Amino acid sequence: MKQLISFFIFVFMSFSLYAQDKVIKVWPNGAPNDNGMTEPEEKYEGVRVRNVSEAEMYVYLPDEKNNTGAAVVICPGGGYWIEAMDHEGYDIAEWLKSKGVAGIVLKYRLPYGNHEVPSSDARQAIKIVRRNATDWGIHPDKIGIAGSSAGGHLASTVGTHFDYGNLSAQTEVEKMSSRxxxxxxxxxxxxxxxxxxxxxxxxxxxxEGNNWKMVEKYSNELHVSSETPPTFLVLADDDSGVPPRNSVEFYLALKENSVPAEMHIFAEGGHGFGITKHNQPADQWPDLFYNWLKAIEIID
Known part of the structure; x- marks a missing residue:
């Protein structure tokens, strides 16, 4: 009997885990560009995906009683060849939701030879959230973007390469700013x-190769301006995957352009820690980020 009860609890938790409020296609009428992926999307190692050819948004909306009106589009990492949807995606969205912030996990299309695909998905996701802000209880001027590792590159690409919308566009979404x-x-x-x-x-x-024009285009520390959004950076000193200098150079560029920023370099944490708890110093970042949102007056 105990085994049967345990089985039903497991099944219930499996279906209730990562219970999004909405799942939305980023390009319901077809994307303007293509990554050429024809193989079926594949999940492996828990909640990691590859062969992504269709972008989707998984929307977690907070309860009305604690809704702050803020939202974050979340870009999981994975080196632009997989996406770690769990600890760098859904888990962050669940935590944000618990704090009254809408979390929108973006399963972006992977490039597979077309460098424009991921960032076009991310910019469109920002536009979609802004277009639906009123219906979702979100303030259109409190929409942020988050990213881990390569997802952080994607997020910082959007933060340095955005548009303010096309007021003469035929669709309401395209009229929205992607900043x-x-x-x-x-x-x-x-x-x-x-x-x-x-x-x-x-x-x-x-x-591969040394296309310096493309290297410069996607070296985001070179594209920071006074219009770049305020930024919160989190990393570990013992990160052997992505050199900490990436964050340091971006922080310095933000300061050169008088953009508000806060950076936390924890002694331990390595690379890829996401929001999971490992009893490491880096586990502190969610509460520090929440306090920073208060400091920059995104939330009260």
Whole structure:
């Protein structure tokens, strides 16, 4: 009997885990670009996906009683060849929801030779959230973007390469701005310069070789301006996956342009810690981020 009860509890938890409020296709009428992926999408190692050819948004909305009106579009990492949807996606969204912040996990299309695909998905996701802000209880000027590792590169690409919308566009979504109002970057890939860039992410996004025009385009520390959104950076000193200098250079560029920023470099945590609890110093980042949102007046 105990075994039967345990089985039903397991089944219930399996279906209730990651219970999104909405699942939305980013390009319901077809994307303007293509990554050429024809193989079926594949999940493995828990909640990791690859062969992504259709972008989707998984929307977690907070209860009305504690809704702050803020929202975060979340870009999981994975070197532009997989996406770690659990601890760098759904788990972050669940935590944000518990704090009254809408969490929108973006399953973006992976590039597979087309470097424009991931960032076009992320910009469109921001536009979709902004278009639906009123219906979802979100303030249109409190929409941020988050990303981990290569997802941090994607988020910082959107934060440095955005548009303010096309008021003459035929659809309401395209009239919206794709500029995030703030950024959360977890141990992000920032640069594609060989000196301290993450060559795996670079290869998967822009291919092999030394196309310096493309390297410069996606070295996001070179594109910070006074219009870049306020940024919260989290990383660990012992990160052997992505050199901490990525975050440091981005922080310095933000300061050169008088953009509000806060950076936390924890002694331990390694790379890829996400929001999971490992009894490490880096586990503190969610509460620090929440307090920062208060400091920049995104939430009360």
């Amino acid at each position: 995030p109002d703030f950024m959360l970057l977890l141990y992000p890939v920032i640069t594609f310069r060989e000196e301290f860039g993450h060559m795996g992410s670079r290869k998967n996004l822009i291919g």
